[in-house]
Amino acid sequence: MSTSPNFLNPEFPTDMDAIQKRIALIDPRKYASSRNYIDGSVSYISPYISRGVISTKQVYQSLLEREFTTSNAEKFIQELAWRDYWQQVWIHKGNAIDSDLKHSQPNVENHEIPSKITEGTTGIIAIDKAISLLYKTGYMHNHLRMYVASIACNVANSHWKIPAQWLYYHLLDADWASNALSWQWVAGANSNKKYYANQENINRYCHTHQTNTFLEVAYDEFENLPIPDALKDTKNLNLKTILPDAEVLTLDADIPIHIYNFYNLDPNWRKNEPANKVLILEPSLFVKYPVSEKSIQFALELAKNIPNIQLFVGEIQELSALYPKTQYYYKEHPTNSHYVGIEDSRDWMFSVNGYYPSFFAFWKKCKKEIKNNMIHEA
Numbered sequence: 470m471s472t473s474p475n476f477l478n479p480e481f482p483t484d485m486d487a488i489q490k491r492i493a494l495i496d497p498r499k500y501a502s503s504r505n506y507i508d509g510s511v512s513y514i515s516p517y518i519s520r521g522v523i524s525t526k527q528v529y530q531s532l533l534e535r536e537f538t539t540s541n542a543e544k545f546i547q548e549l550a551w552r553d554y555w556q557q558v559w560i561h562k563g564n565a566i567d568s569d570l571k572h573s574q575p576n577v578e579n580h581e582i583p584s585k586i587t588e589g590t591t592g593i594i595a596i597d598k599a600i601s602l603l604y605k606t607g608y609m610h611n612h613l614r615m616y617v618a619s620i621a622c623n624v625a626n627s628h629w630k631i632p633a634q635w636l637y638y639h640l641l642d643a644d645w646a647s648n649a650l651s652w653q654w655v656a657g658a659n660s661n662k663k664y665y666a667n668q669e670n671i672n673r674y675c676h677t678h679q680t681n682t683f684l685e686v687a688y689d690e691f692e693n694l695p696i697p698d699a700l701k702d703t704k705n706l707n708l709k710t711i712l713p714d715a716e717v718l719t720l721d722a723d724i725p726i727h728i729y730n731f732y733n734l735d736p737n738w739r740k741n742e743p744a745n746k747v748l749i750l751e752p753s754l755f756v757k758y759p760v761s762e763k764s765i766q767f768a769l770e771l772a773k774n775i776p777n778i779q780l781f782v783g784e785i786q787e788l789s790a791l792y793p794k795t796q797y798y799y800k801e802h803p804t805n806s807h808y809v810g811i812e813d814s815r816d817w818m819f820s821v822n823g824y825y826p827s828f829f830a831f832w833k834k835c836k837k838e839i840k841n842n843m844i845h846e847a
Contacts, residue, residue: 476508479608481516481641484563485736492531493652497535497542504544505612507595507675511600512545515642518552521733522771524559524611524816525549539839547832553818554831556579559646559803561824568629570656571826578626578696579701586621592699593668593682595675596620607641607763612674615655616666622656623663623691624683625700629656634759638708643760646803665691670847711762711778713769715782720745720792728785728799728808730776731760736774738800738813741812745795746778753784754804785809 482488495512503509517523529549539546557654558568585591589600599613607746609617614636621632633652637643653659668684683697688741719725727739729748766777772778781788785808797810819838826829 476610478602479513479606481513481607481767483767483773485522485774488514488522492519492523492528495528495532495545497532497537497545500548500646502845504640507613508611508675512609514606515553515644516640516767517771519642519644519647519804520768520771521735522774523736525552526816526818530537530541539836543606548782550818550832550835551642551828554825554828555646555650556803556815557643557822557831558650558824563803566646566653570643570650570653570714571659572657572661574622574653574658575663576626577628579703580628580631581622581705582627583625583700584702584704586625586632587704588636591620592677593671593684595677596673597650599782602724603636603639605638607761607767609636609640614673615664616649618652618655619664619666620684620700623665624694625696625703625808627703628656629653631706634708635706637763638759639828641760641764643758643764645758646774663691667691680819691725704733708759709764710752710759712750712752712765712782713780716747716780718747718779718781720747720779720795722792725796725798726792726795727803729772729775730754730799730802730805731768732802732804733800734768734771735774735800739798744798745789747781748772748775748778748790749781749783751784752782754792758804 471808484599491512491514495514497511499510500512504511509714514523518525518528523821529546562570586600589597589604591597596613596616599609599617603609616635618629618632622625622629630654633649635682637645637648640648650659655664657663665688666684667686667688668679671684672679675797683699684693725744727744727746728744731750731754734748785805788807798813799808799810800813801803801815821831821834
């Protein structure tokens with residue numbers, strides 16, 4: 470399998486050698502100049518970061534080792550920092566990110582999703598192709614995600630939550646913080662204004678030449694634009710996660726248990742320590758944040774990079790009841806705050822933590838840390 474993805478049919482290998490080669494191919498200069506285009510030089514590493522196979526810090530350090538700096542790689546480093554920022558917001562706001570975070574979303578007319586979006590038949594060629602690709606591969610270009618969110622929330626006036634759940638369900642890089650908070654940013658619930666994309670913008674970045682669509686309007690007309698007929702039919706969703714059958718564990722009661730999960734599949738985490746390695750898939754998590762069977766299978770394939778890992782389908786309390794005297798280790802994440810044991814910190818890019826109301830306030834602190842590190846290294 471090629472490590473250089475084709476934007477028309479991106480593939481996501483699950484073996485570590487291929488993943489590391491993909492990291493080595495990142496060109497942050499080309500990324501900065503072309504990332505908004507559908508065929509731009511994007512990294513295709515987000516599924517591995519989301520599943521905790523690699524960290525933003527690891528990717529950042531690989532750039533430094535290749536002698537990239539903030540002067541010639543700032544845009545890419547900044548995009549990595551966005552992921553850490555969304556995670557920090559989730560950590561400090563918790564379940565509040567499941568609702569409108571800063572403002573009530575304006576002009577909401579329904580709490581469903583336009584049927585034409587789920588069917589991939591909006592009539593906007595680039596959008597419909599992107600939705601078809603999403604169903605096929607579990608991937609959607611970041612700019613296309615913004616376009617879809619703008620259509621759903623700001624043209625069809627659907628509340629962001631159900632459409633965001635739909636996208637999260639199908640993405641291999643499913644990250645609820647990044648997904649939910651980005652949708653809110655587009656919808657004006659986590660920002661001071663809505664994000665709009667018209668047909669001209671979509672044509673430019675998707676290399677289409679479509680005209681006479683419901684998006685062929687000037688930007689100042691969007692606020693008063695009636696809902697197009699194509700988007701009036703909406704529906705609710707019944708998203709369910711199909712989990713694999715439970716396995717019978719064979720654990721050594723004399724050594725600790727290292728807990729892996731949907732957000733931590735890092736094969737290098739405590740790798741040289743004697744331990745039982747257990748991948749836990751909690752049904753309650755996937756009721757709250759359902760994902761597709763494709764997404765679960767992707768996670769299971771990634772878990773094969775962890776030698777001797779065993780699968781437990783059930784709640785963490787059920788596992789601890791089976792092995793009550795065993796020491797548990799796990800990695801920090803907002804979805805496992807109910808775990809009991811020893812928590813290891815995530816591999817953050819920078820030491821900047823806490824809640825910042827804007828990314829750029831967070832990024833300002835990160836840049837200060839970068840500058841201080843450069844001074845100390847000089």
